[in-house]
Amino acid sequence: MPRASQSIHGIWGSRLTFILAATGSAVGLGNIWKFPYITGENGGGAFVLMYLFCILIVGIPIMMAEVLLGRRGRQSPVNAMIELAREAGAPRVWGLLGWIGVVAGFLILSYYSVIAGWALEYVLRVGEGTFIGAKSEFAGSAFNELTASPGRLAFWHTVFMFMTMFVVAKGVNRGLEAAVRILMPALLVLLMILIGYAVNSGSFMQGFDFLFSMRTENLNANSLVIAMGHAFFTLSLGMGAIMIYGAYMPRNASIGATVCVVALLDTLVALVAGLAIFPLVFANGLEAGAGPGLMFVTLPLAFGNMPFGSFFGVLFFVLVSFAAWSSSISLIEPAVAWMVERFGMSRVKTSIGLGIAVWLVGLGTVFSFNIWKSFNVFGLTFFDALDFLTANIMLPLGGVAIAVFAGWVMREPDVHAELAIESKTIYRTWRFLVRFVSPAAVLFIFALTMYRYFTQ
Ligand code: PHE
Numbered sequence: 001m002p003r004a005s006q007s008i009h010g011i012w013g014s015r016l017t018f019i020l021a022a023t024g025s026a027v028g029l030g031n032i033w034k035f036p037y038i039t040g041e042n043g044g045g046a047f048v049l050m051y052l053f054c055i056l057i058v059g060i061p062i063m064m065a066e067v068l069l070g071r072r073g074r075q076s077p078v079n080a081m082i083e084l085a086r087e088a089g090a091p092r093v094w095g096l097l098g099w100i101g102v103v104a105g106f107l108i109l110s111y112y113s114v115i116a117g118w119a120l121e122y123v124l125r126v127g128e129g130t131f132i133g134a135k136s137e138f139a140g141s142a143f144n145e146l147t148a149s150p151g152r153l154a155f156w157h158t159v160f161m162f163m164t165m166f167v168v169a170k171g172v173n174r175g176l177e178a179a180v181r182i183l184m185p186a187l188l189v190l191l192m193i194l195i196g197y198a199v200n201s202g203s204f205m206q207g208f209d210f211l212f213s214m215r216t217e218n219l220n221a222n223s224l225v226i227a228m229g230h231a232f233f234t235l236s237l238g239m240g241a242i243m244i245y246g247a248y249m250p251r252n253a254s255i256g257a258t259v260c261v262v263a264l265l266d267t268l269v270a271l272v273a274g275l276a277i278f279p280l281v282f283a284n285g286l287e288a289g290a291g292p293g294l295m296f297v298t299l300p301l302a303f304g305n306m307p308f309g310s311f312f313g314v315l316f317f318v319l320v321s322f323a324a325w326s327s328s329i330s331l332i333e334p335a336v337a338w339m340v341e342r343f344g345m346s347r348v349k350t351s352i353g354l355g356i357a358v359w360l361v362g363l364g365t366v367f368s369f370n371i372w373k374s375f376n377v378f379g380l381t382f383f384d385a386l387d388f389l390t391a392n393i394m395l396p397l398g399g400v401a402i403a404v405f406a407g408w409v410m411r412e413p414d415v416h417a418e419l420a421i422e423s424k425t426i427y428r429t430w431r432f433l434v435r436f437v438s439p440a441a442v443l444f445i446f447a448l449t450m451y452r453y454f455t456q
Helices: 016-027 029-041 047-071 078-087 092-127 136-148 150-171 172-202 202-211 223-234 241-247 257-282 294-305 309-343 347-368 381-407 413-419 424-455
Strands: none
Touching: 016 172, 016 241, 016 257, 016 309, 029 047, 029 092, 029 223, 029 257, 029 294, 029 309, 047 078, 047 202, 047 223, 047 241, 047 257, 047 413, 047 424, 078 092, 078 136, 078 172, 078 223, 078 241, 078 309, 092 136, 092 150, 092 294, 092 309, 092 347, 092 381, 136 150, 136 294, 136 309, 150 309, 150 347, 172 202, 172 257, 172 294, 172 309, 202 257, 223 381, 223 413, 241 257, 241 309, 257 381, 257 413, 309 347, 347 381, 413 424
């Protein structure tokens, strides 16, 4: 059967655009905000090692599978899966996989936007010079004041949702390419400057040690599942974001090499962010396990006490906001593409409708930091519960389904042709990982966590 050479939603200009767009999706709050804070909560070294291990043996193979499905399906994840299932002679229920992805992306965006809103607020606060010469108590209370105010959180959440839906309404867009090409390297440079500051401020080795030396005693029953969930979250896997970007990928680009570049860049940004943040945590006597506020309490301190701090600080939070922006677009793109295909609606109308819906759900996260703080689901706030459900359960399960589909359901010659890996060894290794190792690892981690949870 002849395959569509491009999707109705457009196509990337080149392989480089795909790399940039996928990196834009992968690098975001997950790397700079979430990775350090969950590493702090889960005791450092051993957790980081588990996360790196999951990237390598679960993340990269599944990412290749996801791009492969997207590029062959050339549609929204829901319709791509239905189409690919038909091609493989498998039941239509595989469309459900696309559906779960659409829902996961929708839910993740609802809280992602609230956190991105914090970064927007910090652009202003740092720019006003609020943190000049500040001490850690002040940085802590400034953050607590922000999260205690539903009005301020809702305001910035609204601004960020508006920014996201604006881009999505305009469609696959060259602006994204230019933004990622310039802003990603700039973000890395700024993180390096922060590391430089951390080296001078004294606690660099302590931070380094926290990140990279094994301390298994701090792990708890959930740590492993969180490390694995984060591997999916940070690579934007398991919900169709990478699938839909794969759908816009030109036929001649090599999937394996491209995916490795994206995964490497993503991991690099996370580790560099950790190396910038933890030395400051220890130098200022802060708590590594402080939770979601970790980055917003430590970095303003650095900017408040270094030369040209306000300038670098504003630039940093602007870049973080951009990184979050290019991720949020990919969180909602599967849903938008699906609605355009299904109802023939315009991108603009679809974006407005979905934007409002996501915004409403996001209010739940806004309130979970203040008026709903004591309202618990299984001992978690609304935000924590949503994060746990999406990142640690939905994405890994979506990822397993993707691996099973690419490894067991699709016809092998189709897989081979689409991946077009020349080296037999690499192809065979990938196939082995995707058929056996990745799904087994995910399921094993779930099983182990359940076991430890009930026996601890
Ligand atoms: N990978 C993004 C980050 O690290 C978040 C994301 C998850 C984006 C899933 C798209 C899909 O911030």
